[in-house]
Amino acid sequence: MTKKQDITPEDVTIIIPTLNEEEGIGKVIDAFKKLGYGNILVIDGNSKDRTREVAGEKGAKVIVQSGKGKGQAVAEAFSMVDTDVAVLIDGDGTYDPNDIEEMLEPIRRGVAEHVIGNRLVNFEDGAFTRLNLFGNKVLNWLFRFLYGVELYDILSGYRALTRDVYKNVNLLKHGFEVEAELTVETLANGFSIIEVPINYHRRHGDTKLSPLGDGLRIGRTIAELLVRYNPxxxxxxxxxxxxxxxxxxxxxxxxxxxxxxxxxxxxxxxxxxxxxxxxxxxxxxxxxxxxxxxxxxxxxxxxx
Ligand SMILES: Nc1nc2c(ncn2[C@@H]2O[C@H](COP(=O)(O)OP(=O)(O)OP(=O)(O)O)[C@@H](O)[C@H]2O)c(=O)[nH]1
Ligand SMILES: [Mg+2]
Known part of the structure; x- marks a missing residue:
């Protein structure tokens, strides 16, 4: 493995799960390429729009996931890549590729093996609906209460993980519970985790998340996964x-x-x-x- 402080763009794979993100995916890929990050894997959930075409034209490697849901897509991508670091980001343009150096910095300095981009410090007006912001706060509060770990944005989709982490997490949930599960698995395996503030923008295209249904499912998942961290x-x-x-x-x-x-x-x-x-x-x-x-x-x- 490359020494941590020497991690370069070649040692990083950008993983982007997508489902009908033709409006946002092109810009996300362009921005990473411009920054010198050329290993980009788009794992698509059988989009009905031009997502795969756009991603391919922009020079990303594109595959169709073998199952269903964001969680399954992420697990499949982790099994396929083998660079020192994997960076996970959404294809909807809400996260800023330009924040990548801040995301990698804790790994380079050796202070963390899993970095979460914290959206709740600096977000654009309208990036969160009121319900989503409230739901996020409640779920993070529930997490801190149950786990006793000081994290404030465990559902963020922008993450950087070392190979050790992304090859050792056991992802069994298939949907939007994947972020909660990634967080818990990291802690349960004794890896270090840190949050860094990032920018957060309004999304391009339509959301795939149903705030109430998925919110409740994520809440249940947080309570249930405690059994893996500290029964x-x-x-x-x-x-x-x-x-x-x-x-x-x-x-x-x-x-x-x-x-x-x-x-x-x-x-x-x-x-x-x-x-x-x-x-x-x-x-x-x-x-x-x-x-x-x-x-x-x-x-x-x-x-x-
Ligand atoms: N491969 C794959 N990707 C998915 C699936 N569902 C959602 N995604 C992608 O996962 C990312 C996150 O989904 P979003 O709908 O943006 O969910 P969110 O970020 O929690 O909600 P917003 O606030 O609306 O952005 C996006 O890039 C989606 O296209 C799926 O079933 N398979
Ligand atoms: Mg999103």
Whole structure:
């Protein structure tokens, strides 16, 4: 592998999943070529417009994905390329190819293996609909709450990944959950991840995303994928919930007892809730520790 600081455009493949993006794809490819990035792979979802034609004319390698959905396209592209770095970007002109050097910088400096372009710092008016912006904020908040990792734009489509990352992530989701899954897989495998601010523009052509349907699916995916990152977290949440109930009923039982009223059954229930809650926390702690060790082992095995 090339030394990280020496990564040049030849060591990078630009991967662009497209579905009916004839209006935007040409400009995206032109911009990368102008910057010297000539390895461009367009993985198309059987577009009914001129997307493949335009991409081919502009000099990109064009293939039709073998399955359906953005996630499947990305997974297929990862299996086909073999450069030191893969950069993922949409074909709709919303992301700015000119941000590529900022995207690669953390990899060159060796501070991260997966870089996410954060759109939420500097976006053009109208780039997000109100619903999309709100949905993005909620989903990122949910992610931070569940995973305890400080990331603010986990659904961004502009990413740079080292070979280690893109060859090791296991992408099982086929649709727009792919960004969430990429993020979780990276963390679960012990790779480092960082966000850099990027520009974000209005899209050319029509969106393929259904904000409510896909938003809900992504939310469910974030909760479900926690099992790959740290399953002990479920036990923590359960433990806190039990303790909270135990605390409320405990306060009530003691308060009543001070007023000379005894609630025997509720006192027993309180004890069960508190002991159960503590047990969940302790088991969660042990499990979390085991999981961390496993991630460390995976990491050091990769480095050999
Ligand atoms: N190959 C492939 N690409 C897809 C598919 N669905 C969407 N894409 C592409 O994936 C990228 C992201 O899709 P968008 O519709 O822009 O979704 P988004 O960026 O979340 O939503 P917008 O805010 O509307 O841009 C675009 O380049 C799409 O053309 C698919 O099924 N297969
Ligand atoms: Mg888009």
């Amino acid at each position: 002990a977290k479920y036990l923590y949440f359960l433990g806190v919930f039990f303790l909270l109930l135990g605390f409320i009923s405990g306060v009530y039982v003691v308060y009543e007892w001070l007023n000379h009223v005894s609630h025997d059954l509720l006192a027993i229930v309180t004890a069960i809730l508190v002991l159960g809650g503590v047990q969940f926390l302790v088991i969660g702690f042990v499990m979390s520790y085991m999981f961390k060790v496993m991630v460390e082992i995976k990491r050091s095995m990769r480095q050999k």
